[in-house]
Amino acid sequence: MNEVIAQLRPSAASLRALVLLVVLLAVFFFALGRFSPTLALDNIRQAAPLGVVVLGQAIVLMMGRLDLSVGATASLANIVLSSVFAGNVDNMALALAATLGAGVLVGLVNGIMATKLRIPAFLATLATSLIIAGLIIYFTGGSPRGSVPPGFRAITESWLAGLVPYSAIIWLVLLAATLFLVHFTMLGRKMLLSGANPVAAHHTGIPADALVILSFVLCSLLASVGGILLSAITGMASIGVGNAYTLDSIAAAVIGGAVFAGGVFLPLGAVAGTLILFFVQSLLYLLSLPPAAKFIVQGGIIILALALANIRQGKSS
Template sequence: MTVAIYLDRLRPAGASLRAMALLLLLLAAFFISARGFSSILLLDNIRQAAPLGVVVAGQALVLMMGRLDLSVGATASMANIVLCSIFNSDMANLVPAVTATLAAGALVGLANGIMSTKLRIPAFLATLASSLIIAGLVVFFTNGSPRGAVPPAFRVITEGWLFGVAPYSALIWLVLLVALLLLVHFTMLGRKMILSGANVVAARHSGIPSDGLIILSFVLCSVLASIGGILLSAITGMASIGVGNNFTLDSIAAAVIGGALFAGGVFLPLGAMAGALILFFVQSLLYVLALPPAAKFIVQGLIIILALALANLKQERSQ
């Protein structure tokens, strides 16, 4: 493969550039309202947006396969409960706590993938059902009163900064995005995933194991949702039922803003990152402007409409 092909794959897509432009406009409005630019404030917001950003990356991966995962919020919440209960404020439990949390997420993704492929249940219904099951199991095992917390030393992954310059959580988010970028756009496995997402029937006729790739995307999505739950747990410091529930709709909205298509066949890590930051800075801007929480949903809806309208306009012009 030539260098030119590699460089072409690294070139940002138009949807990603539009999302970045929208993000820059939002940042300008945010800092004007905050009466001055502050790099520390910018990085601190990125640090707090990292949990959502990781979940959005997983959602974008499933959308690339032409599917939708409505269980990411419940999975992130489950990760919080599992992590905190096993940790129990003791850093000595680091390995079993993190391992069990990621394994639980992987099992959720495996179940979602099997229901979507082998049982032929529409993905949004299968993942909706799994989210309800997860929520019920969490309440059952905790009796509605979750216990446990992450030790203070573990919270460095979201509270700490590398050399005082970059938040660790932002770096974790960046590493995961780069890993997904390399997987999807620079490996044969990733190319097969894109082809399966664009046209699953044609991919099957070409001998591509599409069902296995769809299952893989769900597993990766749920593992990323668990990582998002881990980061969120490091921010909150304690177990809380439903702490990640907002991630479900927010991840879909952010992925769509970033250029993801419900029809599949597209994976834009830069756009996914921009979409997550757009949603987070919308909340920050509304807070600075002292607007009611209900305004968040209105603004999010308008941003999604704008992103889809621009995407459709671009598509019509290219035809």
Template sequence: LLVLGAGAAIGAVSGVLVTKLRIPSFLVTLGMLSIFSGLALTITGTRPVSIVDDDFSDLFWNGSFLGVQAPIWWTIVLTAAGYYLLHQMPYGRRVYATGGNAVAARFSGVRTDGVKIFAFVLSGMTASLAGLMLAARSTAGNPSLGAGLELDVIAAVIIGGTSLFGGYGSIVGSVVGAIFIGILGFGLLVLGLSTSIQEVIKGAIIIIAVSLNRR
């Protein structure tokens, strides 16, 4: 809960910076990433911190229920919750309205700043949960764990049909995009391609996907 709360707080700060200071969200996200990555490296002395709690590892990675591994259950639960939030609750409609045309949404009575801040809070919490899962997988709190995954995340979301310019997208599509990126990465690894070549291919996929989304 402490980690999720910290993620929510960081997300809230990011949301305030975006809505009140009018800083582009992409730049705020990169800035906060740099700040807290640096803090993590400083606090840990750049060394991994071992995790010896088996219950923690079972909850977020090693455990299973009905023969299904914990990460898959987390994915199912979060996907279902996200789908319900976006498609069955008023907040979801406000998110799409704000992303499509914030000015029109404000004239319609939508508190767009609040919508954006809460979206950042949710993003911070889910990012924290992802961090917990990565830590459980490696049985250590590694300050550099997850570095370089930003490109994979962006690619997965774009391939899943979410527009970088706002207005449309879906949780299910993003999950499908993530699965595609995972399969692609595994396939490139099997082919023996270097990490640098994999990054080139992923970058090209992002450019192609964005160009198709704009049509």
């Protein structure tokens, strides 16, 4: 029991992200002039697609890698899902299978390139994102067709008992699943060890390459789920609809405490980082600031998060 409590206790990095989120929420509702739980939950509903993608990016970062193809993978999921659905809810099983299957394939390719071909992960996944973008344009002719039926869009548009968005519940379930996988299973602990010290993991008989491939498959699979949720919000196929998720997912994971050296997985921090980015965008919109302000503020938040982490690390060393 003590071990379970220790694993569930938020890390210092996650707590910093949560404090920053609380401050941001206070500023947001002060600017709004009133507190609205419904508005807060609606923002969470809209942030869920990015939040799911961030969980996948955090898993790859845990392994000391970086995935620059998550945005393209989410966009691919949008195209495949909408095309196979073709507006008919009877096609749901095939549409979901094709979309998730495409995500698994992308992850396998990324993992094999990063391990068997020894291509640096950020270059391999950058190449993958370009190939995906090219394939989307080739097969759609630049004008994608298809749509998501209203019956399926309920996963992002409807609320459970009128209280909690279904997309928020899906995000929470995936958060719990990734937390359990990494911190409460032998497989997850091997992944943490491998990410922290690949050489030591290899000497202890841990199949480091296989775990890296698994991390990329999980990342692309979660990116596809994020693309599915995003498609349920937009309701239609759109080229490049998820491209912004690449940089946003990295930023959110870093704000939440992820480190590029690997060996750290903070799902609660990833959630906080996602909501920080999303509420920053909402606040800027509320204040009628130009779109360029988003990038300036986002960059400032990343610098602040990294500076606080480095200061704390310097004091403890």
